[in-house]
Amino acid sequence: MSLQRFALFLLVAALCCIIAVPVMGDYVLTVYSGRNESLIGPILAQFTEDTGIETEILYGGTSAVANQILTEGENSPADVFIAQDGGALGALAAAGMLHKLPDATLERVASAAFVSPDGFWTGLSGRARVFVYSPESLDEHGLELPTSILDLTGEAWSGLVGWAPTNASFVANVTAMRVLLGEEETAGWLAGMIANGVQAYPKNTPIVQATIDGEVVGGLVNHYYLFRFLAEDPDITSTLHFFPAGDLGSLINVAGAAVLKSTDQPYDALALVDYLLSDTAQEYFAQRTYEYPLVATVDPSVDLPALADIESPDIDLSDLADLQGTLEMIEESGALD
Amino acid sequence: MQLADAIRPRLKINGRHHARPRWHVGNRQLAQAVSLAVVAVVLIPIVYLILGALGAGQEGVDYLIRARTLRIVGNSIALMLSATLFATLIAIPFAWLTSRSDLPWRRTWLVLGLAAMVIPSYLTAVTYTEAFGPKGILQSLLEPFGVERLPGIKGFAGAALTLTVVTFPYIVLPVRAALLHCDRSLEEAGQSLGLNRWGVFRQIIMPQLRPALSAGMLMTALYCLSDFGAVAVMQFNAFTRAIFIQTESYRMDKASALALLLVGMTFVLLLLHSRMQLRGRHYRVGTGASRHLEAQPLGKWKAPALLFCASIVFLGVVIPLLILFSWLVGHTITDPVQVPLTLLLQNTVGVSAVAALVVTLAAFPLALLAARGATRFNRWLVNLAYAGNVLPGIVIALALVMFATQNMLSIYQTLPLLIVGYAIRYLPFSVGATESAFHQINPRFEEAARSLGLSPWAALARITVPLARGGILAGLALVFLNVMKELPTTLILRPIGFRTFATRIWSAYDEAFLSSIALPGLVLILVSAFALAIILRREEAVA
Numbered sequence: 001m002s003l004q005r006f007a008l009f010l011l012v013a014a015l016c017c018i019i020a021v022p023v024m025g026d027y028v029l030t031v032y033s034g035r036n037e038s039l040i041g042p043i044l045a046q047f048t049e050d051t052g053i054e055t056e057i058l059y060g061g062t063s064a065v066a067n068q069i070l071t072e073g074e075n076s077p078a079d080v081f082i083a084q085d086g087g088a089l090g091a092l093a094a095a096g097m098l099h100k101l102p103d104a105t106l107e108r109v110a111s112a113a114f115v116s117p118d119g120f121w122t123g124l125s126g127r128a129r130v131f132v133y134s135p136e137s138l139d140e141h142g143l144e145l146p147t148s149i150l151d152l153t154g155e156a157w158s159g160l161v162g163w164a165p166t167n168a169s170f171v172a173n174v175t176a177m178r179v180l181l182g183e184e185e186t187a188g189w190l191a192g193m194i195a196n197g198v199q200a201y202p203k204n205t206p207i208v209q210a211t212i213d214g215e216v217v218g219g220l221v222n223h224y225y226l227f228r229f230l231a232e233d234p235d236i237t238s239t240l241h242f243f244p245a246g247d248l249g250s251l252i253n254v255a256g257a258a259v260l261k262s263t264d265q266p267y268d269a270l271a272l273v274d275y276l277l278s279d280t281a282q283e284y285f286a287q288r289t290y291e292y293p294l295v296a297t298v299d300p301s302v303d304l305p306a307l308a309d310i311e312s313p314d315i316d317l318s319d320l321a322d323l324q325g326t327l328e329m330i331e332e333s334g335a336l337d
Numbered sequence: 338m339q340l341a342d343a344i345r346p347r348l349k350i351n352g353r354h355h356a357r358p359r360w361h362v363g364n365r366q367l368a369q370a371v372s373l374a375v376v377a378v379v380l381i382p383i384v385y386l387i388l389g390a391l392g393a394g395q396e397g398v399d400y401l402i403r404a405r406t407l408r409i410v411g412n413s414i415a416l417m418l419s420a421t422l423f424a425t426l427i428a429i430p431f432a433w434l435t436s437r438s439d440l441p442w443r444r445t446w447l448v449l450g451l452a453a454m455v456i457p458s459y460l461t462a463v464t465y466t467e468a469f470g471p472k473g474i475l476q477s478l479l480e481p482f483g484v485e486r487l488p489g490i491k492g493f494a495g496a497a498l499t500l501t502v503v504t505f506p507y508i509v510l511p512v513r514a515a516l517l518h519c520d521r522s523l524e525e526a527g528q529s530l531g532l533n534r535w536g537v538f539r540q541i542i543m544p545q546l547r548p549a550l551s552a553g554m555l556m557t558a559l560y561c562l563s564d565f566g567a568v569a570v571m572q573f574n575a576f577t578r579a580i581f582i583q584t585e586s587y588r589m590d591k592a593s594a595l596a597l598l599l600v601g602m603t604f605v606l607l608l609l610h611s612r613m614q615l616r617g618r619h620y621r622v623g624t625g626a627s628r629h630l631e632a633q634p635l636g637k638w639k640a641p642a643l644l645f646c647a648s649i650v651f652l653g654v655v656i657p658l659l660i661l662f663s664w665l666v667g668h669t670i671t672d673p674v675q676v677p678l679t680l681l682l683q684n685t686v687g688v689s690a691v692a693a694l695v696v697t698l699a700a701f702p703l704a705l706l707a708a709r710g711a712t713r714f715n716r717w718l719v720n721l722a723y724a725g726n727v728l729p730g731i732v733i734a735l736a737l738v739m740f741a742t743q744n745m746l747s748i749y750q751t752l753p754l755l756i757v758g759y760a761i762r763y764l765p766f767s768v769g770a771t772e773s774a775f776h777q778i779n780p781r782f783e784e785a786a787r788s789l790g791l792s793p794w795a796a797l798a799r800i801t802v803p804l805a806r807g808g809i810l811a812g813l814a815l816v817f818l819n820v821m822k823e824l825p826t827t828l829i830l831r832p833i834g835f836r837t838f839a840t841r842i843w844s845a846y847d848e849a850f851l852s853s854i855a856l857p858g859l860v861l862i863l864v865s866a867f868a869l870a871i872i873l874r875r876e877e878a879v880a
Contacts, residue, residue: 002871003807006814010690010694010813011694013686013687013690014693017683017687036844037674056834059844063585064584067588071589071742166582202572203848206849209849213472214472215471215472331405336579
């Protein structure tokens with residue numbers, strides 16, 4: 001092909017592109033999602049199929065999306081915000097940007113711990129922070145399972161632990177540490193982990209992979225990632241450890257949703273939130289993302305301790321709103337260097 | 338050499354042709370007006386960057402002078418210097434072997450070596466983490482020799498390796514062109530005066546390569562400073578990654594403070610480079626018929642030379658492709674989100690084509706001013722159009738987000754804004770290619786056409802443009818190629834729900850859905866290779 005023909009081809013391609021750009025009607029529900037598409041995308045597509053309400057979805061990190069909504073303010077095109085943790089929802093509620101949800105919606109959730117105390121947001125699914133580890137590697141290094149997340153700064157674990165310092169769930173976990181332990185001790189823990197040669201990963205999934213490959217013995221992740229690997233290969237031996245006795249490492253957080261005050265489609269927005277709490281969606285969360293469903297009528301699909309049996313630290317999820325402060329602390333600690 | 342011209346960043350317009358045809362006033366004014374408009378758009382990011390950084394105030398200053406930020410500066414400089422050095426050390430022998438030696442299958446080696454530049458840095462980096470990871474493929478090959486675990490290549494080593502491999506073609510291209518144009522008689526004179534082959538290379542050939550080499554090295558250095566993919570994947574805290582982390586948590590003031598510092602560093606680099614160029618004297622090759630270059634026999638060096646070329650091709654092309662293929666067929670976790678490949682192809686090619694055309698059209702009046710109306714004012718105008726060279730993609734994207742959210746919410750998260758982002762970034766490529774094409778046209782042709790009664794417009798349309806066509810189109814293809822691979826600009830500026838190969842690969846990587854990286858990755862490489870092949874074929878035709 002000559003350059004001329006190539007240029008002609010580009011011209012045609014460009015024209016097609018311009019023609020093909022869909023003219024979006026105003027009547028499209030705009031969803032800002034802090035949850036990754038692989039987790040929430042399929043059920044949102046199902047929502048459109050079942051209700052006929054079209055959606056456009058912005059995906060990003062939870063704190064990024066929350067901050068984006070805060071920056072956009074009144075002008076935000078978002079109608080619904082789906083977050084990976086209660087803290088980001090709490091931050092928007094505190095900024096007065098969320099609609100109160102009707103009681104009928106909130107009452108679907110079995111435990112009051114997983115909805116906003118003031119009714120500004122609802123949890124959709126539960127996720128526990130856990131220690132994923134490979135039993136073989138544990139034996140190989142002659143290690144015992146840690147009883148607390150604070151033990152991981154010990155010499156024995158030097159270079160053998162993985163974390164994902166920019167991941168929203170991790171940030172929420174550290175925020176909980178700040179609330180319960182105080183600033184100084186939390187910063188000390190971060191510094192201790194880094195001094196102990198903790199391995200940084202961009203996300204949770206590669207940490208699970210790293211335990212399988214033997215790159216690290218264990219890592220701090222949300223509980224459900226391992227089940228994605230197990231679904232593909234049941235022979236994987238990596239397994240989960242829940243820190244006992246209300247340790248900070250076993251924080252239970254929620255993925256949740258809220259309706260923006262600035263929405264121009266409050267009914268459709270609420271319809272989406274209600275849909276995500278319906279049995280259909282809750283079963284999706286249980287079976288496809290391996291999270292804890294939050295309504296009484298649906299059970300977890302995988303072999304997990306019951307949500308009520310996990311000794312989670314005692315904390316109000318809305319109090320985890322200062323993600324920004326945690327991000328700064330993590331950055332200051334040198335975890336991103 | 339349009340390609341080498343297009344990718345040669347510079348601060349000043351070369352004053353190669355000083356013959357200035359008398360220009361019709363209306364013509365020039367129009368070109369100037371359009372150029373002004375283009376440059377105004379180009380300046381938006383810089384203005385918003387400064388405003389954003391000022392918004393950070395004293396806090397921003399404190400942020401920039403703390404030790405952690407200085408480490409980012411150090412990281413970026415170290416990465417830039419080492420990758421540029423390594424790339425140069427590979428590129429010079431590679432260029433010589435593929436142009437002047439009797440190496441078997443010279444052309445094949447050249448094409449395969451250059452192919453490394455069609456693989457985006459983020460893809461190369463992702464495949465390297467698999468190949469050279471602590472428990473990667475290399476480790477499993479070394480297992481029989483008792484290697485339980487490798488140190489891994491995340492961080493500096495991985496970023497430097499990746500950038501060396503993906504940037505060395507940018508040095509090979511100009512250096513090879515210079516080698517082909519070297520004056521053979523000088524070398525013969527050197528030999529007759531008793532220099533051995535190494536002496537000839539060091540004392541005769543190297544000085545002639547200096548301009549090409551310095552242009553290629555500058556290009557590589559700029560690439561390293563602005564690259565996002567490799568440092569993000571390797572988790573090496575260079576500027577672009579630090580800026581992205583701030584952007585991701587929407588801390589725009591800190592992000593702009595960092596970005597401004599990066600732009601400053603890039604600018605200083607360009608300034609130093611232009612100073613160096615001014616100081617050195619590069620003698621021109623004598624006129625007269627140039628002698629045919631006969632291939633230098635390699636003799637006993639043939640085997641090492643082949644091994645050298647093979648390892649470069651292996652690192653740059655074979656490893657990434659092999660690993661992508663293995664992910665394609667290997668059973669990795671199935672991604673619940675399936676995006677049709679045709680949709681990705683359509684989006685990627687479509688938006689890149691629009692961007693390439695927009696850039697080419699915008700570059701046209703600027704190149705015209707540079708080549709035919711070089712007044713002091715116009716010179717500055719054209720220099721400003723080269724701003725894209727000091728503005729990494731992530732910086733442009735960040736600044737345009739601030740611009741759109743504060744002033745033009747209606748274009749926020751739309752395709753036009755994305756196109757503008759691409760255009761600012763790659764305008765220099767197109768201006769460079771078009772300008773050099775114009776320079777190669779003798780202005781007497783246009784004057785003759787005018788004297789025969791053609792209007793200025795008709796002379797432009799019927800004489801200048803057809804003659805410059807090849808160069809303009811090469812610039813077009815080059816912009817197309819680069820926009821297709823562009824990651825950070827696309828990630829940050831794309832409309833909601835808009836996906837390209839780059840964004841798809843990125844989100845699949847994020848979630849470790851390796852099979853979802855493989856197919857888009859391979860198709861992207863294929864399409865890019867096709868575009869590069871067309872550009873290179875023209876190169877050959879011109880040379």
